[in-house]
Amino acid sequence: MLAGQGVAGPGLTPTPNxxxxxxxxxxxxPFKATLRATTHRPRATQLWHYTVRVVDLKGRxxxxxxxxxxxxxxxxxxxxxxxxxxxxxxxxxxxFQWPRATRGEPLVFQAVVTAKGATRRLSYSVRVR
Numbered sequence: 001m002l003a004g005q006g007v008a009g010p011g012l013t014p015t016p017n018x019x020x021x022x023x024x025x026x027x028x029x030p031f032k033a034t035l036r037a038t039t040h041r042p043r044a045t046q047l048w049h050y051t052v053r054v055v056d057l058k059g060r061x062x063x064x065x066x067x068x069x070x071x072x073x074x075x076x077x078x079x080x081x082x083x084x085x086x087x088x089x090x091x092x093x094x095x096f097q098w099p100r101a102t103r104g105e106p107l108v109f110q111a112v113v114t115a116k117g118a119t120r121r122l123s124y125s126v127r128v129r
Contacts, residue, residue: 061090
């Protein structure tokens, strides 16, 4: 995973908060994927916006499916909380409302992206205020 600039979705401004999936070896994946969100420090009970963008190696939007989940960090972490999945072409923008119970917990918002027969997991660290 590399941090870098992504393309802003509706209502999002470009920030260095994008997570870009990078293959372990050049050419290992037939697509590029990014996960962007408004902040790594969202407020509990307020809407938090995120965008997943998937393009082929030439930068053209492609058909993809993303499964979203919350992963709790720590020694006695429960299993991931699955949030659902979406099929889209090019990009998907969604919102999530972080529960009050997650305040201060080290969490990871994940998008497991599948396109062109390959899968890549994008992770975005979050600590709810």
